[in-house]
Amino acid sequence: MTRTSTPVDATAEGGWEGLVTTALLGTDRRTPPGTAPGRDAPVALLDAAAVETVRRRAGLRPARAAERPKPAPQDPRPPLPAAAARRLALLLADRPGPSGGGRRGAAPDLTELLPQWLATANARGFAPPPHALPALLDAARGRTDLRPAALEFAGPRALWLARLNPDWRFALRSTPGGGASLPHLDDSEGIERLWQEGLFAERVALLSALRSRDPAAARDLLATTWTTERAEDRLMFLDSLRAGLGPDDEPFLEQALADRSRNVRATAAELLSSLPGSALAARMAVRAGACVAIDHAQTAGAAQDPGSPRPPAGGQAHQGRVTGPSIVVEAPHECDSGMERDGVVAKAPSGRGERSWWFGQLVEAAPLGIWSGRLGGRTPAEIVALPVADGWQGELHAAWCRAAVRQADAAWSRALLGEPTAPEAGGPGAVSLAERAKLLGTLGAAERAEWVAGFIATHGLSEAFQLLGVCAVPWAPPLGRAVVDALNIARDAGSYPWSFSGVMGLAERCLDPSEAVRLDALLAVPDEAENASPGAGGYWAEAFQRLVTTLRLRAAMTEELLAP
Secondary structure, rough: OOOOOOOOOOHHHHHHHHHHHHHHHOOOOOOOOOOOOOOOOOOOHHHHHHHHHHHHHOOOOOOOOOOOOOOOOOOOEEOOHHHHHHHHHHHOOOOOOOOOOOOOOOOOOOHHHHHHHHHHHHOOOOOOHHHHHHHHOOOHHHHHHHHHHHHHHHHHHHHHHHHOOOHHHHHHHHHOOOOOOOOOOOHHHHHHHHHHHHHHHHHHHHHHHHHHOOOOHHHHHHHHHHHHOOOOHHHHHHHHHOOOOOOHHHHHHHHHOOOHHHHHHHHHHHHHHHOOOOHHHHHHHHHHHOOOOOOOOOOOOOOOOOOOOOOOOOOOOOOOOOOOOOOEEOOOOOOOHHHHHHHOOOOOOOOOOOOHHHHHHHHOOOOOOHHHHHHOOHHHHHHOOOOOOHHHHHHHHHHHHHHHHHOOOOHHHHHHHOOOOOOOOOOOOOOHHHHHHHHOOOOOHHHHHHHHHHHHHHOOOOOOOHHHHOOOOOOOOOHHHHHHHHHHHHHHHOOOHHHHHHHHHHHHHHHHHOHHHHHHHHHHOOOOOOOOOOOOHHHHHHHHHHHHHHHHHHHHHHHHHHHO
């Protein structure tokens, strides 16, 4: 009997999967069911696929009706002014271009203005337009730095949407209590139940919320389950005690020094060393004080490598002239069990001497207040100015820098920073840009801006980027003027503006918009000097045009958000 090419029910040989297999193998090797080999086989395969597609769609059984979502919660905040809502739509519609070395042109980078817009909107307490929430969540999904401000602005409806769209689930993880409603902080039974039965993220959120209101209650709650928690969970819970850290936390932290986990012990030691009156700080003060002393008749000579033993008493002394008072260091010869219990890491990193490694940890954890009495009643500035014998100055000053940051000691930070106009850009104590930036963070906003302005006036912009990053926004007038003057000097030097693109980008976001008036004079293309880079003047004019346009756009954004 002759076979026809009429397609038959595809379910006879595996349904849709059988048709896919036939298509992959080819109709020359395998024909569709009920079809003879030949020129009609491909057409028959497509006909069978069409029939099977209709059958699969029409034959789909309806799923059981899901529970209707609860209505979105109300947002009690006032709505955005109309002009600000339109501006938000423009900021969210802008997308960063492809990365590369091409010119940016004179147009502002709107994506970099969104964080500032969100900060102002949050300060004013506005609620977003509901139709803008999807775009806002998409923006926060792509930029983790944007999430805190974006989720604060988005409000409770963002969490409602996040539970309906897997792409936005990050909002539930990023918002304290996003996965579940936290009990009222007066609901002791609800708090206890969530602490005992909740997920880890919910418990962290609960502990953080309780700590911000009642530090003692949060610590007591943690103590109820401390011994049964996993090591990694204990570390996260312990870190939450940084908020509201005080002397009452010392007994709990002292117990944590005996924890099985090295990371937990190290965190407990760090927190205790932040409390100058703690027993650990006192123990560290004794250890560090035994390593540092004043030598009133130090003999100058060949430097000794840090970490190597000093000559014994009565041994051969260095030959040379006698100088004034100096600091001498005798680093510890061993790391005993008591030091390890108090957070000193015994094993030094590769390439680092053990004694200098132990010494730095002791000085970093010791209260800075001990050094005046230990070193002749001198002030921090006078102590930092003293010479340090045998090549120990870098190690000692670096440890003091870390201690000043940990203990937020402004007086020691000023001493270690030195004068911004000093010839040495590194200062008397800080040895890196990162350390200088951290020390500046302990000073008030006005003092910080004044110091960085003086540094830029003396040393220019080449090393200022990291320092500018710790200054309050908008920049104070002295700092803004220093940056503009330094950019003008760089332009007159004839180099291309690309070397200063980082500082220029910061200026677009951080300069006070009122500085736009001063910048108008820099928009014209200057006459090209003989030794200038070809076309540099035009590129500078373009960069300044972008800066001025961005500053005026920021001023307009602020005015729209301040509208009644």
